[in-house]
Amino acid sequence: MFAGILLICALWDLGILIAMQRNAHPRELVLIGYLVSIPWIFMLPLIFHFTCSYLARPRVKTSLLPWIIAAEVALLMAAGKFGRITGIYEYSWGNIWWGDESWRIVTQIGMAVYIGIIFTSCGMLAAQMRGEKAGFMRRKYRNILASFLLLALAA
Numbered sequence: 001m002f003a004g005i006l007l008i009c010a011l012w013d014l015g016i017l018i019a020m021q022r023n024a025h026p027r028e029l030v031l032i033g034y035l036v037s038i039p040w041i042f043m044l045p046l047i048f049h050f051t052c053s054y055l056a057r058p059r060v061k062t063s064l065l066p067w068i069i070a071a072e073v074a075l076l077m078a079a080g081k082f083g084r085i086t087g088i089y090e091y092s093w094g095n096i097w098w099g100d101e102s103w104r105i106v107t108q109i110g111m112a113v114y115i116g117i118i119f120t121s122c123g124m125l126a127a128q129m130r131g132e133k134a135g136f137m138r139r140k141y142r143n144i145l146a147s148f149l150l151l152a153l154a155a
Contacts, residue, residue, distance in 0.1 A: 001049055002050055005043065005046050008039055008046065009043075011035075012036055012039075015032055015036030016036070019032045019033075019096065019097070026087075026088045026095050029097045030097055033085040033097030033099075034085060037077070037085075038074050041070045041077070041110070042070050043151075044066055045069075045070050047118060047151075048062075049067070050121075051121035052124075054144070055125070057124070066117070077106070082103065084099065084100055085098065085099045085100075085103060086098060086099060086100045086103075118149070118152040121148055122145055122149060122152075125141050125145045126141075128141055
């Protein structure tokens with residue numbers, strides 16, 4: 001699952017790189033926007049499921065629910081039910097894809113949920129870290145906790 005988290009981060013970064021490289025072709029930016037945005041939805045269940053698995057706390061129903069919601073949201077976004085990427089926005093440094101009002105509202109709600117899931121996972125890791133006596137395990141939890149907080153900051 002951690003490899004999945006890294007894969008989605010790599011896809012996002014690759015999409016941004018391609019968007020920068022293909023900036024002179026604004027029609028391609030809409031497709032790049034979809035290809036980058038929709039896989040990001042699966043970051044939420046990956047982070048939560050990873051945390052539950054890493055802490056050996058199997059939460060089948062609680063872990064399954066984010067996967068189902070993410071799959072539904074991804075399908076609805078791909079179908080355009082939550083808005084569409086309507087074109088490009090021109091900055092002084094180049095262009096980037098731009099969604100309609102519905103797309104932006106769904107993105108803002110998604111970001112709030114994303115931050116909530118990351119903070120929930122961080123809380124679970126912090127609670128486990130406080131209970132550990134050994135320095136090695138505390139360092140491992142602290143490193144994962146720091147990486148999740150950096151992911152939240154990057155959003």
